[in-house]
Amino acid sequence: MEKENPPLPPLQPVTLRINGKEQRLELAPWTSLLDALREHLHLTGTKKGCDHGQCGACTVLVDGKRINSCLTLAMMQEDKEITTVEGLAKDGELHPVQQAFIDNDAFQCGYCTPGQICSVIGLVNEGKAKTMDDIRDLMSGNVCRCGAYVNIVKVVQEALERSDAR
């Protein structure tokens, strides 16, 4: 017997707080945070590399924690503070991690880079990385097909040193 397809779920009002700004959207409930950012808010700095939680390109900070934005629905992130790569520079001044990516040439094509940057900031916030091997392990959720790992590790080391100094 033919199974009837359920009707389309109605759009839902969703309010997100992104980079300090409140954004009101009408979204299908199955819209991922990543697609809400990229397709509905045109914040395309956050990248899609797999849509399955396998690459880290979509990493954003939610209340200071790094998450894969493709693995969460936009409507689950209401009442949270979401930070994307677009929200890191302050008053035209790059975040030190952004600047460190440039200075260490820690990217080539740049597509994994926004995710790597958010991930580095999240990693520093976590405060778990102590050794080089910790850094490498804890950055392994962010794939860089251009293979910029050696330079990315340097960025993380510098960021950890900066946070220790504080």
Add this chain to the structure above:
Amino acid sequence: MKTDQIGKERNRVDGKAKVTGEAKYAAEFEAENLAYGVVVSSGIAKGKIKSIDASKALALDGVLQVFTHENRPGYMWLDKNYKDDDAPPGSPFRPLYDNEVQFSMQPIALVVAETFELARYAAMLVEVAYETAEHDTDFDANLEQAYEPEEYKASEPPKPRGDVDKALAEASARIEQTYTHPAEHHNPMEMHASTAVWEGDGKLTVYDKIQGVQNSQQYIASAFGMSQDEVRVISPFVGGAFGSGLRPQYQLFLAVLAARELQRSVRVVMTRQQMFSFGHRPKTLQRFKLGADADGKLQALQQEVYGETSRFEDYSEDVVLWPGVLYPCDNTKLTHKLVGLDVYTPLDMRAPGGTTGIYALECAIDELAYEAGVDPLEFRKKNYSEKDQNEDKPFSSKELRECYRQGAEKFGWSKRKMEPRSMKDGHQLIGWGMAQGAWEANQAEASAKAVLSKDGKLTVSSATADIGTGTYTVMTQIAAEALGLSLEDVTFKLGDSDLPKAPLEGGSKTVATVGSAVKKACEQVQEKLLKLAQEQSNSPLAETKLEDVEFSEGRISLKRDASKSMQLQDLLQHSENGSLEGEVSTKPSDESKEYARYAHSAVFAEVKVDEDLGTVKVTRVVTAVAGGRIVNPKTARSQILGGMVWGMGVALHEHTVMDNHLGRFINHDLDKYHVPVNADVQEMEVIFVEEEDEVVNPLGVKGLGEIGVVGVAPAIANAIFHATGKRVRELPITMDKLL
């Protein structure tokens, strides 16, 4: 040569755009009233589509159309219209052409809807009935049916020389071994995407992920019967490609088709799974027979290559080129045959042919060195080629000996014991291996334009690409150098089909190719500047020639008397329309063609292999590169590091597994297809040895995109042998093969 820019470490000029998220990639351009297309992929590998029922999808509010072979427009369907600049000989795949399924995951429908979420859901509701035919994707089972193509995509195998069988019989050390390299997929982090913007009046602007915008433009114009003015292709940033963007991929065709039919802007992005549905590095099997005399000199070399291709195109790559470039040998026999399977046509992937060929060659040479009882580095020194035997030409330059010296010293090779399993650290067997590599230093024809405006700002342009390679930065440096400007005063534009013609960005030839055009276009501006300077009354440069002046710090001055000098900005006020232009086309010199032009590398690797578990850690790799002049040591180092990571992937991780029962690549995502991650990479060092080359091209550069990859996998494989005493001749070397 005095330089202000060339040879200096510079940050990427597009760095800020990339770290802030401002850099826009193909799927990120906005368009009014944009619709979203999602591709439906074939569930079978071969057969016919009996019917496609899209009624459930179309019934949803907001679904605009489902395009299939049944309702596609009926124009322009000759296969020759689908040729592109990287098409192998044969008949290119035509999306939605008819009901024939030629490979698994073939695109068979495009669902277009108002939102991405809706298109994705609707695509799941499309019901397809197939008439399945028997497919054959089994490479190993079809070796007997391998054939020599009528036409090779790459170069033809070099003619045999001498008598291999006799030389083998007389050799005092010989090996006979088979090496296999699996299929691999490029997997750039950015998935292939096209945003086709409907401009009205049949015109389109397409943002495409491609390594050459003019290739996409030409392809669309010809496939859709449009004129070149009706389609403009733009691609300012490419999120990696490694060859996957050499050919226009099917999402481009489908986005354009839908945009034209709906008269509306459409975006189509592949899924990661669909990134495994077009083009891959072909599975390759190589049989080697090598023989050396009592002095450890190579006397016989036979390489028999079998490479996978599709049923509709004859893809081949330069797998058998490398012995003639790397080792002198009077008795050689090299063949390359193709195995036709029900798969999509393979596609050039970073160092195509070199990755595969040099891997096997360098492992075979290592085996022979052991057979002859000679240190592997020593063996290569004994068998150092002074000319390219394939074409019987001298090298334009070759500082490979210096790579050996500096690389070995940095690595500490002299402390190595020949004996396998002779070094240990607890449970870890330590192995040291090395290999060498080469890659072509080609130059192609290209055009560029330079415009120096009244305010002293220089804009240079060419329709090339930057796929992460640093094109923006390096071209800016070359132009700034020529006119003595700061990087901030120079803008380089690329990735727009309206710009001066440039070839595909691939094959490590972009700096040589486009850089030479940029340099020459700027030299035209130099000439005009000098002329302008001389036209001024009481010009201090009145009687001078171009070779007597230099451009530095915004001034033109006499080389031998810097006090005779004029400010460029002042001069520009006197130019007729306030700006000076140069536009040129350049091609390789006749002289350069008389030489074999190659970059070379020597790679040294250390591995630690767990004795009980067979896990491999690559703890140290040193690569020494002779790559001509290095325009930007900072970005150059990154490119080589990236190549080394790729080499590690080839050696240890990457393998797209064909399920012959389904005829489908079964591990088609980034969970099951392993690429190196941060934790895999430990110490890596890059050395650029000095190499001057006046012949190779006007800049003396050789290109670095591929030389970083080729020698790494064999160096790691040889190190694993040294650690374990075990030769694994089937890539990737995973732990199961070591236990």
